[in-house]
Amino acid sequence: MRFPRKTFFLSLSMLLLVVFLGGYANFGKATAQSANPLPSWNDGAAKKAIVDFVQATTTQGSSKFVPIEERIATFDQDGTLWVSHPMYTQVMYILESVPALVKAKPELVKVAPYSTVLEILKGDRAAVSKLTMPDLEKLAAATLTGMPVETFNAEVKKWLAEAKDPRWKKPYTELTYQPMQEVLKYLRASGYKTYIVTGGGQDFVRQYSEQVYGIPREQVVGTAGSTKYGYGKDGKPFLTKEPKLLLNDNNAGKPEGIHLMIGRRPYAAFGNSTGDQQMLEYTKAGDGARLSMLVLHDDAKREYAYGPAQGLPDTKVGTFTQALYIEAKKDGWVVISMKDDWKRIFGFEE
């Protein structure tokens, strides 16, 4: 079949038109995306600080331009990326691992703190706050160490698939903050490598970081114990989780952990409590544009309200002191009001 010249010419023009319009359509789409990368944020100082930071550090020719290999952003997890009240999710894992532990070692059933935990699990789970720090350390050592790495990983994945938050009746992994998920995506789309820097267990968070936050396990820095290399009966090597602390990734441990695991000072850091103070200081002390932000939980209705900063109720879980609030205001960090800055909290909301 041979097209008349005119038809052929027209079809070529159409083809080019499709190619060009397609290009423009994509261009339009990209522009639309970057025009509103944070749809769950209300307009205000917090949203503006994020957008201004990204534009300043990624615009070629800007005095604050940051080369792509140096674009590092770090995020605390508990209370910053997902719900951490009334109790940290990993503590719930530790408690809910006790029945299986006691089943395997029945001699523990009447021994504290295991017996205490069994009582707690029958009733008020928030009563975990009655456990002492030595109790919790004992429970953590018993449930998080002493097994091959692969066994631990499988146990955490199984628990995460079944466990539910008692208030929202949803898996813990769905209780992430939609506005922060948007910040993660926006930063990555702007060439930033996003890291979790958590006081929680590094191996624990690595089991879901990729699926839940799009953060690969090698970009999770957390409290970490040592492992021990050995050989099984079949001669195959494996690593056993040891009850020996290598990195306490809280407070000063956060910048120290960032140096150990990343080796670069972040350009942006996000936290919500005194445990994040040093990471935010360290970030902000770098030259050029640096962004340090704190989530303030001031929304008792949609999530929780705690401080004690700004007269909010005091708490032992994710404490945000007035001193931290004052340091933030003085040093140009930005405080995010959950109540005022976030249009919605969770991805599952309408």
Added chain:
Amino acid sequence: MRFPRKTFFLSLSMLLLVVFLGGYANFGKATAQSANPLPSWNDGAAKKAIVDFVQATTTQGSSKFVPIEERIATFDQDGTLWVSHPMYTQVMYILESVPALVKAKPELVKVAPYSTVLEILKGDRAAVSKLTMPDLEKLAAATLTGMPVETFNAEVKKWLAEAKDPRWKKPYTELTYQPMQEVLKYLRASGYKTYIVTGGGQDFVRQYSEQVYGIPREQVVGTAGSTKYGYGKDGKPFLTKEPKLLLNDNNAGKPEGIHLMIGRRPYAAFGNSTGDQQMLEYTKAGDGARLSMLVLHDDAKREYAYGPAQGLPDTKVGTFTQALYIEAKKDGWVVISMKDDWKRIFGFEE
């Protein structure tokens, strides 16, 4: 100006032709690249093992296909990626840092081991082997710790820019093995994330890994000390390098360090000495296709010859024992003969 219809038609056709040919040209280029990704390797079992591994793990539908996020390859550095004889480059750094140290603290000039090093630097540098391990530890603590992280980084960069290997009269950073540089690039082009896993100092290697190997500093796992967070007189926070070992990234410390810093078992691992044994075992013990390779330095003419495996001269620097050679052959690791498998050693050769 208005083109006659025929001219316009022709120019449109030309445009399309250019677009299509451009596409084909790029396609041809990509094919040519992957047809010979290892030009500095002679044909043989070693080259074939690498190419077969990449094809098996990256071909969609292959039973050994590895998802891209799991493609991790780890490389020892000294003796695997660059020259480490007669002495490790970082040890040369430690020795050559002693004069500045003594200048700052003149009371050390007659104190061993500093005085010993000053003597060595005047003459036979290989005589460093006369220093005891406690001597070397003392020198390492004095030259690698006690200063802010940024000071150390700047000192290493300055030294690397000036120091030269006495045999080749070239900067140490040029003494990387061209065949291994090709493996790094080939694996990255195949979706692998390449890591250095070195017994050398993590902070030391991070100063040049990006420029020399294309490996970003966050993908360097090495022997690491702790840092201490503190504040300067100006109130600005900074990290000081402490003489406290966190990770001895040798032997069993290599798989343990890989778990700590990466959290995934590598699919491919490369080493050259007994210090790499456990990393290669750990890699090979994973399921699916796994590649464990050892560089054997059997080329006294073009580089160095040492073992004592296969009757090569014995050495304390990068020892490759006959027991390691036997384990490699028994467990399906591949031994690379520098003499037979490498067409050229260095990038600067003709």
